[in-house]
Amino acid sequence: MSEVSGVALSPETVLAQMKQNGVTDVVWLPDSETNWLYLLMKAEPSLRLVGVNREGHACSIAAGLAAGGRKPLILIQNTGMMESGDSIRGWLLGLNVPVVMMVGYRGWTRHGLTTDTAATYTERFLMAFGLNYYLVESDADAPRITAAFEEAARTKRPVVVLVGDEYHGFNR
Template sequence: TVGGKVPVCVIQNTGMMESGDSIRGMAIDAGFPLVMLIGYRGWTRHGVITDSAARYTETFLHAMGINYYLVESDDDASRISVAFEEARATNRPVAVLVGDEYHGFNRM
């Protein structure tokens, strides 16, 4: 922890991929617990990928060895608490992917 707390970063999936080396160096190699709330740009539960960033998001997380949870609705909100508990217990980054449809940026 940092000051007794688990830090949180709010970022879009494209920014997460741009920050890969910082995530590797600080959160993974240094054993820094971190929760990343990630806007899952381009993803929908219907499988229609509108942005290539969505295609690579989970692949990126797998490659970095970062566990993740998907939040698609209010019913999934407890997964955020689970991510904080996991980050604290493992001293590793944990991601929460916030589905594009849930945060509403693409709602008409």
């Protein structure tokens, strides 16, 4: 993770990726990384924001949106992703929903000396569910977000983008 804000992952870049990939609805629950992104999304007329209060709800809502022909994005934190295990299993994997989940990687340190158990279990959780994932830390990583959308469409499965930039780009 860079200490230079100029090479952080900016919310403008994330929003541009959403638009480039045709996202219609963002089903989300705020975390410490997404306030600036929220302001941008709220001002973007092509996006509908569906706020939830428990992350598992995002899975069933996204499944319904996708069944109806929309292209949702799920935006949550790793803690909530782990809370959502059964909904990921049943609603996303079970219904073959091609959705990208952008997941704030709370506790990510890059050097491996992780003290936050939210980070300790994140990638283990994803591997247990067989969910492929891409790590993004800066604007230079933005093409990986498009790769995730392409993979989700190709495989008809949820694909995760881990956002490892807490307290930098999104909270400037």
